[in-house]
Amino acid sequence: MYSIDTRCIHGEAHSLSDANCSVSFPIYQTACFSHLTPGHNPTGFDYSRESNPTRKYLEETVSSLEGAADCVAFASGMAAISAFFELFRPGDHILCGEDLYGGVVRLIQQISLKNDYRIEYVDTTDPEKVAAAIRPDTKAVYLETPSNPMMRVSDIAAIAEIAHGSGAVLAVDNTFMTPLLQHPIAEGADYVIHSGTKYLSGHNDTVCGFLCTANEAAADRVRLISKTTGATLGPFECWLCLRGMKTLALRMERHVKNAEAVRDWLRGRAEVKEIYYAGSGMISFSVKSAEFALAVLKNVKLITFSESLGGTESLITYPIIQTHPDVPEEQRQRLGITDRLLRMSVGIENASDILGDLEQAFHKGANV
Numbered sequence: 331m332y333s334i335d336t337r338c339i340h341g342e343a344h345s346l347s348d349a350n351c352s353v354s355f356p357i358y359q360t361a362c363f364s365h366l367t368p369g370h371n372p373t374g375f376d377y378s379r380e381s382n383p384t385r386k387y388l389e390e391t392v393s394s395l396e397g398a399a400d401c402v403a404f405a406s407g408m409a410a411i412s413a414f415f416e417l418f419r420p421g422d423h424i425l426c427g428e429d430l431y432g433g434v435v436r437l438i439q440q441i442s443l444k445n446d447y448r449i450e451y452v453d454t455t456d457p458e459k460v461a462a463a464i465r466p467d468t469k470a471v472y473l474e475t476p477s478n479p480m481m482r483v484s485d486i487a488a489i490a491e492i493a494h495g496s497g498a499v500l501a502v503d504n505t506f507m508t509p510l511l512q513h514p515i516a517e518g519a520d521y522v523i524h525s526g527t528k529y530l531s532g533h534n535d536t537v538c539g540f541l542c543t544a545n546e547a548a549a550d551r552v553r554l555i556s557k558t559t560g561a562t563l564g565p566f567e568c569w570l571c572l573r574g575m576k577t578l579a580l581r582m583e584r585h586v587k588n589a590e591a592v593r594d595w596l597r598g599r600a601e602v603k604e605i606y607y608a609g610s611g612m613i614s615f616s617v618k619s620a621e622f623a624l625a626v627l628k629n630v631k632l633i634t635f636s637e638s639l640g641g642t643e644s645l646i647t648y649p650i651i652q653t654h655p656d657v658p659e660e661q662r663q664r665l666g667i668t669d670r671l672l673r674m675s676v677g678i679e680n681a682s683d684i685l686g687d688l689e690q691a692f693h694k695g696a697n698v
């Protein structure tokens with residue numbers, strides 16, 4: 331097997347090749363595929379909601395990077411997460427990490443509510459708390475590590491052991507680390523989720539998501555859900571993600587290097603009160619006042635005030651109003667998602683330009 335950075339470019343053991351030997355795998359922009367005669371369909375492709383060659387090529391590549399049995403590409407990270415939450419039945423107990431992307435909290439509290447799941451939030455940074463919260467009817471543990479936006483880190487292997495001991499599955503959102511920096515399935519996770527919108531696509535130009543499965547039985551169930559509910563990824567977006575992933579290894583190196591430079595710079599600033607950094611290109615920090623946070627957002631020039639992450643461009647986000655407004659106030663306060671918290675997705679520009687932009691934005695905010 332090739333090393334992971336080579337597989338970002340070439341995939342691994344693809345079941346597909348292009349008849350015309352194109353180096354870049356083509357975009358199969360078609361809704362349906364012809365059959366030779368009834369019952370005789372040599373390509374195996376019928377209809378693009380269910381499967382499509384460009385999507386299959388992408389899914390095989392992500393599956394290989396994550397060491398998964400299978401992977402389904404969805405129209406967004408939220409579509410992948412919604413498919414995961416379709417796996418359960420009314421009354422099932424599901425333990426969720428306390429700090430999650432706000433859209434997941436909204437899904438749980440406003441959409442999945444009708445499914446009558448018993449959802450409980452737990453501090454997954456402490457495996458003992460997970461063990462104490464597990465019940466005989468617990469069907470899943472769902473977490474992000476590092477979490478969005480507080481960068482809380484959970485021990486995947488320890489939690490997988492606890493979950494499996496009670497017959498529950500573990501799902502890990504690996505968006506922030508990517509398969510370059512963390513391998514949840516190798517550590518025991520059963521499902522791996524990505525907002526492929528972020529580092530995998532990597533250029534702030536595509537919305538997509540992935541749900542990877544560690545075994546064939548889980549894969550069959552996810553395939554049934556994806557083909558039936560239909561939020562699978564279109565061929566062009568598949569191709570954009572494939573193209574973005576070719577440089578994933580290089581980009582991650584630079585994201586991490588630049589984020590470390592930002593962390594070191596923030597450490598020297600009196601306006602910064604706490605820094606939350608756990609590797610990858612993501613860093614959150616709280617500043618001395620809400621007014622100062624707003625001044626930074628207003629004055630950044632190169633760094634864009636925007637809500638996503640994981641792309642080539644540096645972005646800065648105000649979680650309290652952008653990514654986490656649907657998290658209940660009490661939960662936000664407890665976690666530290668306050669009006670003084672900023673989250674930065676450090677891009678791959680020259681580090682001195684990023685630091686220079688922070689410097690001038692902090693300087694302009696000095697008098698607030």
Ligand SMILES: Cc1ncc(COP(=O)(O)O)c(C=O)c1O
Pocket residue numbers: 406407408409431433474478503505506524525526527537538539638
């Ligand atoms: C950690 C994490 N998971 C999932 C999602 C949802 O992904 P998408 O925006 O592609 O639907 C996000 C979005 O920001 C996220 O940050």
